[in-house]
Amino acid sequence: AALARAGLPPRAAALTGRGSAQVWTLARENGAALAVASAQDADALRALLRPLPHYGAQSWLVFEGSRMLERGVWPAPGRLIPVVKSSGRPARPAE
Structure with missing residues (x-):
């Protein structure tokens, strides 16, 4: 409910x-990253x-106490990124 109220x-x-x-x-509409934490109690x-600061490269984590489970x-x-030849025409994919 709190996430919905915040528009997330x-x-x-x-x-x-x-x-x-x-x-x-989460990625916000403006492109900014947002981290959300949900815990069963204080x-x-x-x-x-x-432990949390050591997992900056992860998108999601599950903890039991201070132990990371998953x-x-x-x-x-x-995203498609076109490869263009110097002639200005798209390059053909390698076969």
Whole structure:
């Protein structure tokens, strides 16, 4: 409910109900990154203080106390980047 009130998408289904705390990242419409932490209680949130800064390259994490149980990186959005020959025409893909 708090995420919806803030205009944010819901927690990823893969993280729901796992561990004592979950942390995940979102991309805002302006391109800025936002980290969200959800914990079952204040102790579970406090337990993240030491380990969390060491996982900056991860998109999502699941913790049980201060122990990381699972982690992962969201798939990168695909973008087509045209390769152009010096003639100005798109290059043909290698076969």
